[in-house]
Amino acid sequence: MQKILVANRGEIALRIMRTINRMGIKTVAIYSEADRHSPHVLFADEAVCVGAAPSSQSYLNGDLIIDLAKKLKVDGIHPGYGFLSENAAFSKKVEDAGITFIGPGHEAMRIMGSKLAAKECVKKYNIPMVPGIDKAIDNIAVAKKIAAEIGYPVLIKASAGGGGKGMRIAAKEAELEEQIERATSEAQSSFGDGSVFIEKYVASPRHIEIQVLADNYGNTVHLFERECSIQRRHQKVVEESPSSVLTPELRNKMGEAAVMVAKSCNYRSTGTVEFLLDEDLNFYFLEMNTRLQVEHPVTEMITGIDLVEEQIKIARGEKLRFKQNDITINGHALELRVYAEDPLNDFLPSTGTLNKYQQPTGEGIRVDDGYTEGMAIPVYYDPMIAKLITHGNNRTEAIQKMKLAIVGYRIEGVQTTLPFGTFVMEHEAFLSGRFDTQFVQKYYSPEKLLAQQKNKAALAAMIALKYWLQKQNEVKAAEPLSTNWTLRSH
Incomplete structure (x- = not known):
C-alpha cells in the first residue's frame, strides 16, 4: 500500500495516521466544514472536504468518500470506529471499487453486525450465552410467554444496537409491552432496524471483552481481556x-471462546468479542465488534503490539508474525475517556471553546487526542476530547499514574469527565476490584463528587497554610550578634 484514506475524524483519525506515517505510507484525511482546521487534517499528506458539519452530510457519505478515494488513487480505506466502520454495505462498495477495506470482510461484518445473526452463528460452538431467544419479537403474547419462562427481570435489546441504544429493562410483566415499544422505537430511529429480542437480565455483571487478531490464512489469536x-x-x-478478577484459567477459557467466535464467521483483521461475567465468574457471549475499539490502547500498552499496524499488515495480505504463546501481559494499563461532559449534571454534553488545553506528560502516560488549545467542541459529533492512558x-x-495525569x-472552557476519573480512581470499590456495571448507580452522585472536591480543596489549603507558617519561621529576623568591633568616626 502506498496511500491510505482514513474515513474518520478527531483523535482516532490522528492516531491511525501516526501509525500509517511510521510505516512509510502516505495519508489522506477527510473533513467536514466544522473540522477544517483540526489536527488530523493538518497532519495528513493530503486532505479533502467531504461536506457540511452534520455527519450525515460528510463522514457518513460513503459513496462520495469512495469516489474521492478513486480520484486520489488511494490503495486502502481505514474506517476507524463509529461512522462507517461497521457498515457492511460500505465495506463491500469499497472492495467492489478495487480498494482495500482495512477491516474484516463485509460478510463477517454483516453477520456480527446483527446480535441475532451473531448468536445463530456461534451457538454451534457451545459458547455460553445469556438465556433468551435468538429471534426477533413480533408478538407481545409470545414475548410475555418467553419472558415468563426466562424469569423476570428481562432485558429487551435491539438486534442492530450499540452504545446502550434500544435497550430496556422490564422488571415485571406489566412493564413488558411498554418497554418493548420503547426499545423498538429507539432502535428504529437509531439504526433503521426496529428488531428487538429478549434475554435474561443479568444483575450486577462485569463487562469483559477480548481482543482478537485474525489473518487471511486461518491464524487467529487473542490479546487478552479489557475490563469495561x-x-x-x-x-x-x-x-x-x-x-x-480473571484467573489465568478463566482468561484462557474466555480467550479460546473469543477465538472460536472469530473463526465461526471466517473473521480477519482486529475484532473484539464482548462477554458478560456474572458474580460467580460465569461468562456469556454478548456480541462481536468488527472494528478497532475506542479502548484499544490499553491492549497495546500491555502487549507492545500496535493494533493499527497489524490491521494494515493483515489487509495487505501478511500473515500474523506471532503465535498465541508469543503474546504475554506486561504490567497494567488504564484508560479514561475524557469527554466534554458535565459529571455534575448527569454527564450531559458541555459545549464551548478550549480556552486552555495542556496535556499531561511523564513516563507511562499516553494521550490520544484530536484537539488543540483554542478549538471549539463541535455539537455535531461524539463529545470525546481525548483518551488518557497510563x-x-x-x-x-497504573492507578497512581492516572491520578497524577488527571x-x-x-x-x-468546557466541563469534562476528568473529575469523575479521579472519583473512580479513589473509590474503594474500584481500588479493591469489587465493582460491576452498576458502579455509577451504586456509588456515584454529583453530591459525592462535590464533597470529594471540597475535601481536596480543604486539604490543599491546610497544606498551603502549614508550608506558609514554616517559611515564616525560617525568615524571622536574626538576633543581633555581639562583636568586638566598634564604630569609629573618621
Whole structure:
C-alpha cells in the first residue's frame, strides 16, 4: 500500500495516521466544514472536504468518500470506529471499487453486525450465552410467554444496537409491552432496524471483552481481556487491562471462546468479542465488534503490539508474525475517556471553546487526542476530547499514574469527565476490584463528587497554610550578634 484514506475524524483519525506515517505510507484525511482546521487534517499528506458539519452530510457519505478515494488513487480505506466502520454495505462498495477495506470482510461484518445473526452463528460452538431467544419479537403474547419462562427481570435489546441504544429493562410483566415499544422505537430511529429480542437480565455483571487478531490464512489469536465495567448510560468511561478478577484459567477459557467466535464467521483483521461475567465468574457471549475499539490502547500498552499496524499488515495480505504463546501481559494499563461532559449534571454534553488545553506528560502516560488549545467542541459529533492512558508495572502503579495525569491535564472552557476519573480512581470499590456495571448507580452522585472536591480543596489549603507558617519561621529576623568591633568616626 502506498496511500491510505482514513474515513474518520478527531483523535482516532490522528492516531491511525501516526501509525500509517511510521510505516512509510502516505495519508489522506477527510473533513467536514466544522473540522477544517483540526489536527488530523493538518497532519495528513493530503486532505479533502467531504461536506457540511452534520455527519450525515460528510463522514457518513460513503459513496462520495469512495469516489474521492478513486480520484486520489488511494490503495486502502481505514474506517476507524463509529461512522462507517461497521457498515457492511460500505465495506463491500469499497472492495467492489478495487480498494482495500482495512477491516474484516463485509460478510463477517454483516453477520456480527446483527446480535441475532451473531448468536445463530456461534451457538454451534457451545459458547455460553445469556438465556433468551435468538429471534426477533413480533408478538407481545409470545414475548410475555418467553419472558415468563426466562424469569423476570428481562432485558429487551435491539438486534442492530450499540452504545446502550434500544435497550430496556422490564422488571415485571406489566412493564413488558411498554418497554418493548420503547426499545423498538429507539432502535428504529437509531439504526433503521426496529428488531428487538429478549434475554435474561443479568444483575450486577462485569463487562469483559477480548481482543482478537485474525489473518487471511486461518491464524487467529487473542490479546487478552479489557475490563469495561465503569459505564454511564451503558457507555464505557474507564477501561483497564488486565481485569482484576480473571484467573489465568478463566482468561484462557474466555480467550479460546473469543477465538472460536472469530473463526465461526471466517473473521480477519482486529475484532473484539464482548462477554458478560456474572458474580460467580460465569461468562456469556454478548456480541462481536468488527472494528478497532475506542479502548484499544490499553491492549497495546500491555502487549507492545500496535493494533493499527497489524490491521494494515493483515489487509495487505501478511500473515500474523506471532503465535498465541508469543503474546504475554506486561504490567497494567488504564484508560479514561475524557469527554466534554458535565459529571455534575448527569454527564450531559458541555459545549464551548478550549480556552486552555495542556496535556499531561511523564513516563507511562499516553494521550490520544484530536484537539488543540483554542478549538471549539463541535455539537455535531461524539463529545470525546481525548483518551488518557497510563501504564504501570502493576495495577496500583497504573492507578497512581492516572491520578497524577488527571491533575496534570489542564482543560478550561468546557466541563469534562476528568473529575469523575479521579472519583473512580479513589473509590474503594474500584481500588479493591469489587465493582460491576452498576458502579455509577451504586456509588456515584454529583453530591459525592462535590464533597470529594471540597475535601481536596480543604486539604490543599491546610497544606498551603502549614508550608506558609514554616517559611515564616525560617525568615524571622536574626538576633543581633555581639562583636568586638566598634564604630569609629573618621
